[in-house]
Amino acid sequence: MNGPSTSASVTSATAGPAPAGSTSACGGRAPAVAMLRLLAGFQVSQALYVVARAGVADVLAAGPRPVAEAASATGVRTDLLRRLVRTLAAEHVFAFDADQDTVGLGPLGHTLCSDTDDSLRDVALMWMDTHYAPFAGLWSTLHDGVPAAERELGKPLFDWIAEEPERVEGFSAAMGNLLALRQDALDSLDLRKVHHLVDIGGADGTALAALARRHEWLWGTVFDLPHVVAGAEPVLRAAGVTDRVGTWGGDFFESVPPGADAYLACFILHDWNDDQCAVILDRIRRAAGSRARLFLVETVVGEGAAPEVAALLDLTMMGMLNGRERSRADWRSLLSGAGFRLDRVVATNGPMCVIEATSL
Ligand SMILES: C[S@@+](CC[C@H](N)C(=O)[O-])C[C@H]1O[C@@H](n2cnc3c(N)ncnc32)[C@H](O)[C@@H]1O
Structure with a gap:
């Protein structure tokens, strides 16, 4: 390793950007050692x-x-x-x-x-089983924009997952693990005036079941692809909320359950590009009518705790899907283009924010 050795004069520098070759930006390690760790x-x-x-x-x-x-x-x-x-x-x-x-x-x-x-055991299993090999194709993605996973798997990620029940189970289990990332945001949802909440892309219902247990007046619908939402029944039953929370299988590019006063899309829109998000938001807008509440749980680039999570997820989106992490300005323009007013962004103690909007 030929990097400069750590010296008091270098590590004690505090003002301004770290100079080239400085160890202060590398956790006290020589830059080449820090880089080797990244490469490994x-x-x-x-x-x-x-x-x-x-x-x-x-x-x-x-x-x-x-x-x-x-x-x-x-x-x-x-x-x-x-x-x-x-x-x-x-x-x-x-x-x-x-x-x-x-x-x-x-x-x-x-x-x-x-x-x-x-x-994060299920994330470890799913990422290495599903994400690892596609990332070898990031070079091509950088040039043609086709997600590496789509090239490696021969089809879009969610279509590939749908082909095998074990893939669906593994993906839902990993999403369940990652709920920890969203828990602060879910805890921050202001549902006091909400009567019926539809969880768009609600997977196996874990999040909505927890919300319904916490807010005893809340009715709910878990909406996801039919083969995914099939896994929600036992979760809702175990949580004891089947009298208030039901399931609905469908495709959010076609239509979503109508008539609720609030819609939640947790960790959904970051999977899709702006055109695809516009279609999903349009389907929600049509189902909701005007004056419905929309809660998005997402990262907001540069805001919230742990901004490094948004940076890492952005890489995941690039390699695996067409989506990306977005800034507040991106969210505002996406929402207003689909007939929603962005009301506020609520930062939480976790990496995710709650983006509150109203349909116009
Ligand atoms: C990243 S996961 C988020 C799941 C859940 N909201 C959470 O926070 O754990 C995305 C979800 O979108 C669902 N999904 C993907 N394409 C869909 C479609 N066309 N229609 C409905 N749901 C879809 C997936 O099945 C998956 O459950």
Whole structure:
């Protein structure tokens, strides 16, 4: 590594942009080391995937164990698991004790367990099974704008997912994991004057079930593609809200359930380009009539907590779909073009904002 070594004079610089070769923009690391870590991201992603798939974090949930025991409990090779946990210990996923040859969970490790509140295990599985290979085609996307996934899978992502029940299940499970990103925004929804809420692209109903449990006056409809919404029945039943929340299968490019006083589109429009969003918003506008409320839960570029999440999701949209993350000005113009007035943007403690609009 030939990068400059860390020196007090460089790391103590505070004013203005970091000079070229500075370590202050690199978490105290030499730029070449910091870059090498970024470039190695694809290997680390796969390492996280294989330990998630093997269930290594789950077998450590009760406490540290000898590496050999963790390997035999998960059916993998001890010598190779030892090397993986040593690498991932540097990323704070595991705590590896070389002297005792034991492994436990590091500060991030519980997020790879299957049943923690902030679990990302299903994201690890779905991203590596579905997103990883397409991203090798980002070079072509950069030139022709065709999402890398569409080229790799031979069709648009959601059409490909629809072909196999396991893909639908895996995608819904990953979306369930990512609910943690949206929880602050869902908690911030002002539903006091809402009677009937339609959740557009509501997947397996997890979000609407939670909202209905919290707001006992609320009636609701989970709307999604027919094969997706089929998975909502058990979720609504388990939440005990089937007397107030129903399901409706359909295609939001054709029509959405009419007559509700409010519509929610959580993490939906960022999947689509402006023309496609205009069609979806038009279908909602037609179904809603005038003076209905529309709540969008989305990132607003440059606003809200954790702006790095919007930057990462924008990359996901580029590689996998036609969508993108949008600024406040983008949202205003998209909404006004479809007959909605943007009322306000509510920042939350999470990376997502609530964009409130009214149909005109
Ligand atoms: C990114 S997920 C968001 C799910 C959910 N709102 C959430 O926040 O977890 C996008 C959802 O849009 C649904 N979807 C995609 N195309 C659709 C279409 N043409 N009509 C209705 N729903 C669609 C997908 O099935 C998926 O559940």
